[in-house]
Amino acid sequence: MNEDFLQRLYALHYVYPKPLNRLKRLMTDDPELIALGKKSSAELAFILQIGQEQAGKLKSAYQEALRIPFRDIYAKHKITPVSYLHPYYPESLMELADPPAVLYAKGRADLLLFPRKLAVIGSRKATPYSRTAMNAILPELIDERFLIVSGLAKGADAMAHETAIKLGGETIAVCGSGFLHPYPKENARLHNIIEEKFLSITEYPPYMQPARWNFPMRNRIISGLSQGVLVTEARPKSGTLSTIEHALDHGKDVFAVPGDIRSPLSEGPHKLILEGAKPVWKGSQITEEYRQLTAEK
Structure with a gap:
């Protein structure tokens, strides 16, 4: 370059x-x-x-x-700028209508090339049921070398990163602000762990603060990086389901965890299942799906 x-x-x-x-x-x-x-x-x-x-x-x-002197400044702050011409830039992001021009990375930027990535997302107000579901589903995925992608938000996103780390897997956090303004504050410790041992990325230069419109844009990267998306809990109209819209637009697989019919947070996954998402309650249902796709090719 x-x-x-x-x-x-x-x-x-x-x-x-x-x-x-x-x-x-x-x-x-x-x-x-x-x-x-x-x-x-x-x-x-x-x-x-x-x-x-x-x-x-x-x-x-x-x-x-x-x-x-951007290269020197970014290096000083352990930020790797991954432009659309960089060898680590994922080809799948170029399939987006609006690919990020530059990804700012902290941590192991080579994880962008990890062959199997699954997004795990859900409500910011996720209940312990989301963690229970992840504890049941993610172990087999981690054993099959799936990397877990999520958005480092409160609730289900943080649970997804934490579960992947606990299980000895790899994870990528896609952030909605620049590195000088980590968000949310509640996840600061988790963010530090991901930056040091895994990978945190954002399309926003370091000075940019979190803003409402950043997060729907962030969601397209979560979907674009991943082969499929797993939803635990979500309301029918939520940012979580905007990620699903991006996934469907680009032919990604959508998996949803069935939940308690009395819980408002089950309405999102149940709606997705009604519309054709695959209901899952164990990791082998997802890994088998990809084995079949590989065999068909």
Whole structure:
């Protein structure tokens, strides 16, 4: 990879942290961003479909950012920037309509290439039933070398990471904020463990704080990284099910844990089962599904 181009890409993403499909608009006639700093505000506004005042501020910020030694700063903070050209960048993310242009990674970035990944997600208000379900299902998955992907949110996400770690498996946390603003605070210790021993990633530069709209965007990466998605507990209208929508859009397998018919948090999984998700209560049901797919190929 051309280091000069990467510096320009990091500078652009730092001041305009948008997905690759948005940044590619600037690369149509300038694939290495060589002429970006020379474009007028009017040109930038037209290409990016933004206001001219915003384009002027973007141009100034970009020119200042070009002087920032990103590689050195990220290395100092143990952050590995994984651009869309990096050998660790997962091919499956390029199947998204809006792939991340850069993933910022802390920990073992090579885990991005782990061949078998399963997303395990659920409600932020998950009950102990989610942990019980994970304790019943994940051991066989870990034994079959599945890596567990989740979003490090409160509730089911944290349970998924903790269960994978407890079972001696691997895990990836996909975060909805930059590394200078870990979220949520309640999971700070778990986040530190994942950064040190496993892998934490985000598409947001380190300075970016958590915001409501970050998390639906984060969900597409959770789905995009994974072969399938397992849902424990969720309400029918929730962020959890937005991840499922991404999964279905990209032909991913969806598994759902049946629950207590009296619990509102069972409504989401039951709705998914009604719509065609596979009901599961033991890990072998998932591993057998992938054995059959492999045999068919």
